[in-house]
Amino acid sequence: MPINKDEFRHVDYNWDDSVADKLSELESLVYRSNVLGADQRITNTGGGNTSAKLMETDPLTGEQVEVLWVKGSGGDLRTAKVENFSSLYQGKLNALDGTYQARDDKGYKQAGEDAMIGMYKHCNFCLNPRASSIDTPLHSMIADKHVDHLHPNAVISIASCKDQEALTEKVWGGKMAYVPWMRPGWEAAKVCEEAYAAKPDSIGILLGQHGHTNWESESKSCYETSLWVIETAARYIEEHDKGEMTFGGAKVESLSDEARTELLAKFLPVARGILSNKVKFIATVQSDETALRFVNSVDAPRLAKLGTSCPDHFLRTKIQPLYVDFNPATDDFDALVEKLNAGIEQYRVEYKAYYDACKRDDSPAMRDPSPTVILIPGVGIIGWGKNKSESRVTTEFYNCAIEVMRGAEAVSEYTALPQQEAFDIEYWALEEAKLQRMPKEAPLARDIVVVVGAGDGIGKETAFRVAKEGAHVVCADLRFEAAQKTADELTAIYGQGIGVAGTGISGCGPAIAQEVNITDRESVQKMFEQVTLAYGGIDKVIVTAGVFLAPGQAGMSNDQQFDVSFAVNVKGGYIVGTEANEIWKAQGLKGALVLTTSVNAAVSKKGSLAYDTSKAAANHLVRELAVELSPLVNVNGLAPATVVKGSTMFPRDRVIASLTKYNVEFTESDSDDELRDKLANFYAQRTLTKSPITPADQAEAAYLMVSGQLSKTTGQIISVDGGLHEAFLR
Incomplete structure (x- = not known):
């Protein structure tokens, strides 16, 4: 691509030939995944897929067959290993297209996107148990050998603009095809396949409200193409950056670090108690410059209400955060708590209305209607989850959403997914099944x-x-x-x-x-x-x-x-x-x-x-x-x-004194542990159970x-x- 590896400003070039050249083709796919995932600006935690179509020996026939290796469901690019990739016969995946039914009046197949997921296991190569991703057909239907599907903030910014199709042509100079928002699955992959065929000189596809997919014949060049797509979008946004007027400029002034710490220490337990009306939550706080620039801004209430755009985001953050209309210059702590109480109550009412308006006959039951992200001007962002890891990732995802909104507002106007589309992702049967498959929480998991x-x-x-x-x-x-x-x-x-x-x-x-x-x-x-x-x-x-x-x-x-x-x-x-x-x-x-x-x-x-x-x-x-x-x-x-064992109350001198007092035999050469064992066994004989207490x-x-x-x-x-x-x- 036209950008030299030393000239990237918005992504890190992490490919190392001295490492990659020693790897097999499959190991190179894993390596590419890891170096992509190592940069949070490229894709979020657990998001994105990478793949390679490799020739393998069929264990039944001994013949060479084409196998699609693609990051499986639930994996993370940064930490992925070979076992995190599913492997499927490419020929069998191609044959699955014949099982798909005719279009209905909405332009979607009736056989059921979800049913197709169950068909993937019939295509597994070498009985690979790794569950296949919903994006598997996307990787299969792109003919090139190496494919990356990613969710970078800069690219999603362009994909979330009201004029996203025109910007696709403008930002990448005609090198990217465009596909409007579609829920990931077989039908979306078919549309991408058509876009790929219609624009044979393209190197990738912008997926509306979602991210992008790009491809190449070599693993390294695919990695470099991914970086070029992201860097190009980021530079375009940078050229249109609004500086101090980002998000309409500041409306609220941040608290000092000391004042914010004092407020949060007092406020977080109150907020946790209010939120935890069904189950308890663990918090993560973000109060850096990026978070404060957004929550303090003029446009924060408007943009927060629109919600997030990328499906990966609102699966964690819900369709929108709770914005608390707080100004530390005029409101005291009691006012903050009062506004939080009122805000959560209203949020729950609105969330139920959203569920009732969008639910389908087979929708799962409504989940906890409480917000998972709370925005407080002058203070920052508080993310909530069932554990620290989930609350941290939730906060990270909303941080990504902020960057998406910043980029979109810089070059155009930010748009979110329509509510029905958002609901169909949030209450997707496949997501519900994944939740139901999760192991039961440990007794103290939320404590x-x-x-x-x-x-x-x-x-x-x-x-x-x-x-x-x-x-x-x-x-x-x-x-x-x-x-x-x-x-x-x-x-x-x-x-x-x-x-x-x-x-x-x-x-x-x-x-x-x-x-x-x-x-x-x-x-x-x-x-x-x-x-x-x-x-x-x-x-x-x-x-x-x-x-x-x-x-x-x-x-x-x-x-x-x-x-x-x-x-x-x-x-x-x-x-x-x-x-x-x-x-x-x-x-x-x-x-x-x-x-x-x-x-x-x-x-x-x-x-x-x-x-x-x-x-x-x-x-x-x-x-x-x-x-x-x-x-x-x-x-x-x-x-x-x-x-006695492991207790600081029993240092060597005290143990020796006790052994001497009770006439228990020992030698000065005995180790500390040996001395303690002798004393513990002596004490044990004075008890009814005759066993040392540990x-x-x-x-x-x-x-x-x-x-x-x-x-x-x-x-x-x-x-x-x-x-x-x-x-x-x-």
């Missing part, structure tokens, strides 16, 4: 669980236990490095939280780390503020942090030991519980608080006076908080006994108390001590 003391021992084990049940885990600890290690380990297991480059969208994933000193209310407030900004609120809080100080330890006087023990073991739980309650009250959603006490609270013994009395006070703190925080929050206590045992009980299975239990202390009869209730 934000704060584990204080997650750096090691019981806290770390608890963080892993709740994460296993789908929770978004906040790993909090006095030692940030230890908290971060736990969060990193969880992220490695459950997925990387990746922010979208250049968008300002927060990049946290299923676990984050926070430093906190629970004896300092300001530190606890700061922690909860960061948690709220990351996820939108909290649901469960589990405090496992504690301190044990033996007489004479750390050079403290007995008075000092009492001060520290009560500060951490009692006041710390009080501070965490009361600060968390401010968020729970703002949300109005059921919560759970677990404080870790000890069986020592009920068993008097020598050598731990400060610890035992502080834990006895903690037991009563549980009961008092259960009363104070009712009926919204269940408060219970976890009372472990002699958990952090995992405590974590299981902590999980049980926040799982909802004990929803009618509050103000109780659950002992996990192996059966210490000395601690039985009297």
Whole structure:
């Protein structure tokens, strides 16, 4: 193409011959997909398809046959591997055209686009189980060997203009064919095939309101053609950019970073509570220059009402966002909440009217009518989803929609899909079937669980236990490095939280780390503020942090030991519980608080006076908080006994002292773990179950108390001590 690889300004040229030249043809297709998907300006998460028609050996006949390899349903170009591509006999795909019925009076086939999807599996090559994409026939019917179908913001901008057909000719100099909006499927592919045949010198097709498709005979040249199509559109938009008058210019002035953070920390739990009338949502906030330029603008209310254009967008963002008519210069927090309440109520009414007006006899039932994107002038964009990943992608998609509207308004006038067309995509039977096939959500999938003391021992084990049940885990600890290690380990297991480059969208994933000193209310407030900004609120809080100080330890006087023990073991739980309650009250959603006490609270013994009395006070703190925080929050206590393994309360010197005290044999050459095992086994013999008590045992009980299975239990202390009869209730 006429643009040198060093001259691209709006896309990144990522093709590396030293890598690509060593690859097979199929590996080259995967490589092309990955380098395309690596640039968010080229296609959005999970969007777009790439394909190659390759000669393969038929396993039945041994003959060479043409096979279409195309990115399958549900895959993502950036992360795609060979197993994410479906493979189909090209000859069998061609033969499927004969199964298609005659046109009806609307110009569509009656046999059913959806029914054709079920036919693709009859064309699978080598029993490939990967489900085929709805765009499979598009790739099949374009005769060239390599085909890219993409959703770049710049191209969709042109495809969303009121004069999109004329602009197709003008922007790309006659090198692109044009097809107006059609729902993806067999019929749309047939129309593209006709456009391809009618314009044999074209290198691609602009798909109205959707994106573009281009082709070449070689993988590298197909990649370069894709970049040329996008770069050409982006340059055309750049030439017509309106600068400060983009979106009609600014109407509202942004809050300062400090003021916005303060407002969001207070507002997000309220918004989460209002939205979560059916199920709970997790938030993602975008407050960068791009977001603020749009939400602050004169045209934002008009454009927001029009909704998005690309089908990939509104499957996440719904047909339109909720625009809150807020001005931080004249409106206070109460006014913002009042406007949000009124806006959501009206949104739900309008969404139901949209559903009722567009539904068909076989339409799925109406889904939650709440908005998934909220626009607030002076503040930014808040995206909502069932988990952090979904809310982040929803926010990313609306960010794409903004860029589409910016480009379209720069060169012409933005137009959205007609409501009926939008509805038919949103409530497509295939999409509904995909939703129904999704596995059942884990018990804590929509919960934000704060584990204080997650750096090691019981806290770390608890963080892993709740994460296993789908929770978004906040790993909090006095030692940030230890908290971060736990969060990193969880992220490695459950997925990387990746922010979208250049968008300002927060990049946290299923676990984050926070430093906190629970004896300092300001530190606890700061922690909860960061948690709220990351996820939108909290649901469960589990405090496992504690301190044990033996007489004479750390050079403290007995008075000092009492001060520290009560500060951490009692006041710390009080501070965490009361600060968390401010968020729970703002949300109005059921919560759970677990404080870790000890069986020592009920068993008097020598050598731990400060610890035992502080834990006895903690037991009563549980009961008092259960009363104070009712009926919204269940408060219970976890009372472990002699958990030696992985506990910072049992450093080597304390273990040796205990072994010596109880005349348990050991040697100085024993490792720390060996010493702990000996002490744990000694303690186990004093219990009814005769088994060592582990952090995992405590974590299981902590999980049980926040799982909802004990929803009618509050103000109780659950002992996990192996059966210490000395601690039985009297």
